[in-house]
Amino acid sequence: MNLVERYIFRRMFEFATIALAILTLVILTTQLLNHIGFLVESRQSFLTLVTLALMLVPTVLVAIAPFAFLVGAIVILDAMNADSELAVIEAAGAGPATYIRPVFLLAALTAALCFVVSVWVEPLANRKVRDIAATANADLVRAAVSAGEFKEIEDGLFISVDSFGAEGELLGVFIVDRRTSERTSYIHARSGQLAPVKGGGFLLLTNGEMQSDSEPGKLSSIRFQTLSLDLFTYRGRMGVNYSPRQYHTGDLLALDPASAEPGFPPDKVAKEINRRFTDWLYPLAFAPLLIVFGGGARSMRSRQRILLLGAALSGFLVRGVGYLALDGSGQSTLAAIFAYAIPIGAFALFSAFAFGDGRSLRFGRWRRLPASYSGGETAAPSAPRLSRRGVDQPVAAADGG
Known part of the structure; x- marks a missing residue:
């Protein structure tokens, strides 16, 4: 250039x-x-x-x-x-x-x-x-432990943890899931453990029960020895999904x-x-x-x-x-x-x-555009003209006198 x-x-x-x-x-x-x-x-x-x-x-x-x-x-x-x-x-x-x-x-x-x-x-x-x-979702669970109260991970999803155990495990985990209008789920476990992995984390719950009211007037209950929850499934207010x-x-x-x-x-x-x-x-x-x-x-x-x-x-x-x-x-x-x-x-x-x-x-x-723009030869300029009362008249060239 x-x-x-x-x-x-x-x-x-x-x-x-x-x-x-x-x-x-x-x-x-x-x-x-x-x-x-x-x-x-x-x-x-x-x-x-x-x-x-x-x-x-x-x-x-x-x-x-x-x-x-x-x-x-x-x-x-x-x-x-x-x-x-x-x-x-x-x-x-x-x-x-x-x-x-x-x-x-x-x-x-x-x-x-x-x-x-x-x-x-x-x-x-x-x-x-x-x-x-x-990582933020996992840290929000830890914040719930220290606060001793319900923390909202995302709209309609709450978690509460009573305390830490002697080996760092979570004691008294309670989760309420109201993210859908059709069903409300309640999960209670005696203990749990945060298991961080690359790019995410899991909440491992033991000795608990999960209840849900999927149908009006009916309550289903499931007891479990171990239950693994993907913390990134509860993606929170970050608005990011895998x-x-x-x-x-x-x-x-x-x-x-x-x-x-x-x-x-x-x-x-x-x-x-x-x-x-x-x-x-x-x-x-x-x-x-x-x-x-x-x-x-x-x-x-x-x-x-x-x-x-x-x-x-x-x-x-x-x-x-x-x-x-x-x-x-x-x-x-x-x-x-x-x-x-x-x-x-x-x-x-x-x-x-x-x-x-x-x-x-x-x-x-x-x-x-002028022909010179496209590489052509520019035509010779014509004599300038003045317009008066709608009639074009050529302008006489000035002589040396």
Whole structure:
């Protein structure tokens, strides 16, 4: 790239990075506010909160990076047009390639970032979030022991423990499960033991009884010698579940649907695979869209603000339709095809508008760019004309006298 192209790319990159940081911070704050009460109640450290925030960044970044690129590039193109920089570039004979190359280079970098994060980084981060949730659930049980009162692990699920034993076991464990309106379960055990494992934990109960009123007026009772409860099944207010989003991409691709676990239905696995391999296509689809709506020098009377709004709405429309197709891609082959075809088709369609026959879209009509833009020869300029009372008259050339 020449000096002017590097200048344009640097401005777009800086503004897109700022937009990405601001949007990520705002969305991340809302996510943390949903979890901070549970983390404080389970007595997690500040380091755990920071770790959770960092692990949520990849998921947020993949979702908003294409829009940060769209906002950053379109704002800079509009600013350069308002400052007459695009007009000067075109008047100098540089041509539209001067700002087209930076746009496509930034789109390629954004797409590469989304691909790497969604395929490799995000699954690792999601698994770490699951580990934090399981640890917090186990610590909430310990908090119930020290408090000597009922603690709500999640909506409708309560646990109470009387005291610690001589060897650290839990004595007098009582659990009430009212998470479903159809049934209420009561579990009482004389003793229990927390058994942490990698990525989760179990509550091992001994010598107890479980009662449930699955039918009105009827109470079923089951006595048990030992009962194992997966603490991550009681996933609490972290809102995280063990899902295909936490598996490596290679593991998902090699997964046999016939032998998949109950938590891994084939439709969810297929949807997750399609999501990871389509998210990175949208920055590329937005690149020619920017050229169509934001390329070329325009006067202040050409309603460029409406063109900017059209670019933003077109980007949101393409992404929204893509989300709808992706949502059904696990159950329908046609929807899966559309999930890939929408960003690829948008790229092809806007590229045809932007580069087809040297034309550029201008708010509802086509305006042919000068022939020099497309590599042709510029026609000799005609004599300037003045219009007076609707009659065009040639302007006489001034002579030397």
